[in-house]
Amino acid sequence: MTPGRSGVGGWLAGRLPVLAAEVTAVVALLLAAVGNSPLWALPPALVAVGLLTWMWRGGLRAGQVAAEATVVARLLLLATAYLLGAVHGGLDPFLAVGVGLAAVSILGEAPVMAVSRAVYPVSANLPGSGLRPALRPNTARALLVNTVAVVAALVCGFTGLIGVVALAVSVAALGLIGFTGWQALTRVRTRHNSEARLKAALTAYEPVFLLHWEAPAATGYQVAMWLPYLERLGKKYFVLVRSEANFNEVLRLTTAPVVLRAGLTQLDEVIVPSLKAAFYVNTATKNCHLIRYTNLKHIQLNHGDSDKVPSHNPVFRMYDKNFVAGQAAIDRFAANGVHMPAEMFTVVGRPQVENVVIGTQPIASIANARVLYAPTWAGFYADSNYSSLPVGYDIIKALLARGCSVVFRPHPYSQRSAELIAQCARIRALLAEDRKATGRPHVFGAEAEVKMSVVDCFNASDVLVSDVSSVVADYLYSEKPFAMVAVSVPAERFTDAFPLAKAAYVIDAHGGRVQGLERVLDDLLGSDPLAATRHDLKKYYLGDIPAEGYAQHFLDEAGRYL
Numbered sequence: 001m002t003p004g005r006s007g008v009g010g011w012l013a014g015r016l017p018v019l020a021a022e023v024t025a026v027v028a029l030l031l032a033a034v035g036n037s038p039l040w041a042l043p044p045a046l047v048a049v050g051l052l053t054w055m056w057r058g059g060l061r062a063g064q065v066a067a068e069a070t071v072v073a074r075l076l077l078l079a080t081a082y083l084l085g086a087v088h089g090g091l092d093p094f095l096a097v098g099v100g101l102a103a104v105s106i107l108g109e110a111p112v113m114a115v116s117r118a119v120y121p122v123s124a125n126l127p128g129s130g131l132r133p134a135l136r137p138n139t140a141r142a143l144l145v146n147t148v149a150v151v152a153a154l155v156c157g158f159t160g161l162i163g164v165v166a167l168a169v170s171v172a173a174l175g176l177i178g179f180t181g182w183q184a185l186t187r188v189r190t191r192h193n194s195e196a197r198l199k200a201a202l203t204a205y206e207p208v209f210l211l212h213w214e215a216p217a218a219t220g221y222q223v224a225m226w227l228p229y230l231e232r233l234g235k236k237y238f239v240l241v242r243s244e245a246n247f248n249e250v251l252r253l254t255t256a257p258v259v260l261r262a263g264l265t266q267l268d269e270v271i272v273p274s275l276k277a278a279f280y281v282n283t284a285t286k287n288c289h290l291i292r293y294t295n296l297k298h299i300q301l302n303h304g305d306s307d308k309v310p311s312h313n314p315v316f317r318m319y320d321k322n323f324v325a326g327q328a329a330i331d332r333f334a335a336n337g338v339h340m341p342a343e344m345f346t347v348v349g350r351p352q353v354e355n356v357v358i359g360t361q362p363i364a365s366i367a368n369a370r371v372l373y374a375p376t377w378a379g380f381y382a383d384s385n386y387s388s389l390p391v392g393y394d395i396i397k398a399l400l401a402r403g404c405s406v407v408f409r410p411h412p413y414s415q416r417s418a419e420l421i422a423q424c425a426r427i428r429a430l431l432a433e434d435r436k437a438t439g440r441p442h443v444f445g446a447e448a449e450v451k452m453s454v455v456d457c458f459n460a461s462d463v464l465v466s467d468v469s470s471v472v473a474d475y476l477y478s479e480k481p482f483a484m485v486a487v488s489v490p491a492e493r494f495t496d497a498f499p500l501a502k503a504a505y506v507i508d509a510h511g512g513r514v515q516g517l518e519r520v521l522d523d524l525l526g527s528d529p530l531a532a533t534r535h536d537l538k539k540y541y542l543g544d545i546p547a548e549g550y551a552q553h554f555l556d557e558a559g560r561y562l
Contacts, residue, residue: 018069021051025076032083038158041080045154048073052147068110074150078103081150081166084157095156095163101170102149108177109146113139115184121247122194126238126257128201133247134190137183142176149173198259199269205257206274208235208562213250214242214284220249221412222281222303227254229351230279232555235562240270242286264289271296277561283315291318297561304470305329305350305541307498308379308386312336317344323557325350325473328499328541335499348558349543350474351551357459358547359480363528368403368440372461373427374454375485376469377413378420386468388485389414389423391509395465395485396427398517400434402525408444409457411469463524465507468498473541476503481528483520485509491516500541503534 028044035041052070082099085091121133152169155161211230213223223239230237231254238257241247247260261267267289277297280287291298300319305311305326312332316322322345324330330347333340363369375392379385388395389410399406408427414420431442448457454471458464464475464482475482484504486494491508495501505524508515523529545553 015069017051017055018073021048021055021070021073022076024048024051025073025080029076029080029083032080032157033087038084038088041084042158045077045080045158048077049151049154068113071106071109074106074147075103077150078106078153081153081157084154085163092156092163094167095153098149098156098163098166098168098170099153101167101174102146102153105146105149105170105174105177108174108181109139109143112142112177112181112184115181115188119184119187119191120244120262121260122191122198123201123257123259124247124251125255126198126201126205126259128204129194129197133251134187134194137180137187139180142173142180145169145173145176195269199272202238202257202259202270203272203274205238205272206236207238207257207272208274209233209237209277209279210270210275211237211239211279211281212287212290213239213246213281214286215246215282217243217245217249218412218415220253223250224253225303225352226279226281226301227256229551229554229558231256232551233558233562236274238270240290242284242289267293279558280319283310283313288318297321299323299558299561305473306468306470307332307500308468308470312338314338316340319344321346321561323348323554326539326541326543328473328537332499346557347543348554349545349550350477351554353455353474353477353542354551355455355459356474356477359462359478361462362531363462363481363524364526366462368405369462369525370405370407370441370460371399371463371465372407372409372457372475373399374409374457374464374466374469374471375411375414376467376471377411378417386487387411387414387420388467388487388507388509389420389427390512391485391487391514392423393426393430394514395507395517396430398521399465400430400440402521403440404463404525405440406431406442406444407448407452407457407461408442409448409452409454412449465524472500472504476500476534476538477542479531479534479538481505481524481530481534483507483524500537503530503537505530 024044025048028041028048031041031044052073055070078099082096085095116137116139119134119136123129124133149169153166156163156166211223215222238259239250239254240259240261241250242262244260247258250258259270261270271293275296277299278290280300281303298319299321300316301323305324317340324345324347326347330345373392373396375389376387378387396406408431410424414424428444431444434440435442458475458478462480464480466472466482467485467487472482472484482504484501485507487509489497490510491506494506505520507517507520
């Protein structure tokens with residue numbers, strides 16, 4: 001199929017820096033061959049090296065460099081170094097050999113990287129199949145030294161320095177690329193051995209259930225919220241992930257066995273006789289790969305309860321059981337035209353809120369209340385964009401004007417949008433400036449987003465301002481007042497679209513401009529007329545479960561399938 005203009009345009013945009021580096025390297029080569037002075041070739045050679053450096057910006061730190069795209073430019077620069085010696089002042093044999101070795105090393109990058117791509121972890125923390133995963137060799141380091149060899153050859157060519165310098169760097173580069181290739185081959189063999197032992201190791205381990213997870217990188221919070229409770233079930237289990245990024249994230253979160261099986265056909269190896277159930281924490285497409293094993297009980301936990309569109313996705317019908325926080329989650333499906341038989345649901349509450357402190361002091365009696373501002377992100381699609389961050393700065397300014405201190409904890413996915421990143425930066429700068437001027441104990445940045453858990457933030461606050469988000473339903477457990485920002489629909493229709501807002505003070509930000517904020521803050525921070533409503537809706541959203549042993553209800557229900 002012929003690519004459209006956008007496809008061609010995207011390809012050209014990606015290739016433009018590479019083509020520019022190759023063209024300037026060709027110019028340097030020609031000027032080295034025909035120029036009256038070596039210095040003629042210096043400007044284009046410097047431009048070519050600069051372009052290579054620019055293309056690799058950040059890539060060396062991340063361990064990912066587009067080496068294949070820059071091979072031609074680097075070989076042309078090596079040829080330039082050779083001609084500088086051959087045409088101007090006599091060829092140094094050390095330089096000639098160094099150029100040759102550097103060229104061999106650069107040509108060796110492609111096969112080494114191809115082998116390295118075949119290195120991926122199979123399992124970790126699993127007795128009998130390797131407790132530590134095989135890691136991919138650091139190819140970026142070898143590519144860097146190869147490029148240093150190119151630069152060393154150019155320096156010797158332009159300055160007439162003794163070529164032994166270029167030779168020494170080229171020998172080091174060739175040795176490093178060879179060592180990296182040996183590492184890759186060794187680790188591929190280790191991977192094959194781990195795969196060969198995987199089925200037997202899992203069978204011997206005798207897991208009772210597994211947790212299946214597939215998600216974009218940097219979404220470990222989805223499994224992090226459930227792992228402590230799965231551990232408390234007291235049964236052997238393992239985490240099955242479908243990508244290397246997910247493998248690395250989970251490995252930092254648990255000491256339980258972690259298994260990576262990316263392909264559909266690889267799943268047979270992990271379905272061992274002792275397994276009884278599979279848990280899921282999202283509705284990822286690859287979940288259906290595992291659903292086909294009808295000998296397992298498939299239980300969807302999800303990663304939070306809210307009135308967002310994804311919370312009533314018809315795909316939930318795929319699971320044998322959907323563990324939900326309260327009756328509100330069940331009614332949400334019917335209210336949105338998604339028929340789900342009652343037996344597909346089990347109300348288990350939200351065990352994650354078991355340590356949330358219930359507020360007892362009237363908000364009006366608290367001077368300089370501390371407000372948790374926890375906005376959501378923009379969503380994957382337009383119909384799930386509920387983020388108030390574009391107007392968050394104005395909301396925070398109004399809170400500061402009332403003497404409030406602020407805990408600012410945006411959704412982790414806010415970092416996926418340049419606009420939301422900029423808005424977060426504005427809010428952090430505002431809080432930093434106010435903290436310096438007034439001494440108010442604002443909490444933001446790593447302290448709020450990394451060091452403190454969501455529950456820590458709940459307990460450190462008197463009030464919440466958030467969006468259509470599972471954070472709101474969880475905060476309801478505290479019975480403290482909260483406001484929700486109406487972004488996707490006008491405030492007068494907000495409670496119809498998002499029923500949890502019946503317990504919220506609604507800030508109208510539809511159309512990108514905040515309206516009536518002062519009146520809302522009067523209720524939120526003052527008379528709090530919705531206190532009784534919050535108390536009543538708490539059971540509806542979070543289950544009619546006694547506070548004593550609240551999380552145990554989930555453990556009991558999950559244990560029935562194990």
